[in-house]
Each structure stands twice: as C-alpha cells, then as structure tokens.
Amino acid sequence: MKKRRGLRRALQPIERDHLEEMSTGALLARLKRLRWCEENRECSDLSEEEVAAAANLILFKADPAWRSAYADVREVLATREHVQIKP
Numbered sequence: 001m002k003k004r005r006g007l008r009r010a011l012q013p014i015e016r017d018h019l020e021e022m023s024t025g026a027l028l029a030r031l032k033r034l035r036w037c038e039e040n041r042e043c044s045d046l047s048e049e050e051v052a053a054a055a056n057l058i059l060f061k062a063d064p065a066w067r068s069a070y071a072d073v074r075e076v077l078a079t080r081e082h083v084q085i086k087p
Contacts (some may be wrong), residue, residue, distance in 0.1 A: 002040055004059050009033075009036060009037065009038070009059070010032070010036065010054045010057035010058060010059050010071070011027070011033055011057060011058040012055075012056060012057060012058075013056075013068075013069060014030070014069070014072075016054055016072050016076070017046055019072055019073060020077045020079075022076075024077070024080050027073055027076060027077050027080075028077070030073055031070070031073045031074070031077070034058070034066065034069060034073065037058065037066055038057060038059065038062050039060065039061050039062060040058050040061065040062035040063070042059050047057070
C-alpha cells in the first residue's frame with residue numbers, strides 16, 4: 001500500500017458495527033492508514049481550502065475523530081484471537 005499525500009490521505013469515519021464486519025486484513029490496512037495521518041494542522045502543507053473540503057474526513061491525529069477511529073480499530077482487532085497489538 002502506497003502512502004498517500006494531501007487529501008488522498010484523508011479517511012472516512014466508519015461506524016464500529018461496520019468495523020466488526022471487516023476482515024482482519026482490512027482492519028490492519030485501516031490502522032496503517034490512520035497511522036499515516038499527519039500530526040496536526042500546523043505540520044501540514046494542505047491549504048485552508050483543502051482542509052475545509054475535507055471537514056467530514058479524518059486528516060489529523062490531533063482530531064478527536066482520529067482518536068476515536070484509532071481506538072475503535074484497536075478494540076475490534078483485540079477481539080481477533082490471532083492478532084496481537086502492541087500499544
């Protein structure tokens with residue numbers, strides 16, 4: 001999987017129920033994509049217009065939506081008996 005740049009790095013929020021239906025591989029890919037998000041707006045090279053266009057998407061780790069999405073993926077993965085996740 002290539003590391004995306006700009007707005008292509010943004011992720012859609014996904015409900016917990018849908019995460020539980022996803023395969024382990026898809027969950028691991030989402031976890032990886034969440035880790036690729038930029039730390040905060042100040043570290044980003046995105047313009048104000050680009051950030052505004054992605055208002056309903058997850059772009060930055062400083063966003064509470066990122067923390068929630070990351071925690072949800074980790075909790076679902078923790079229920080999979082063949083996957084161990086380091087903190």
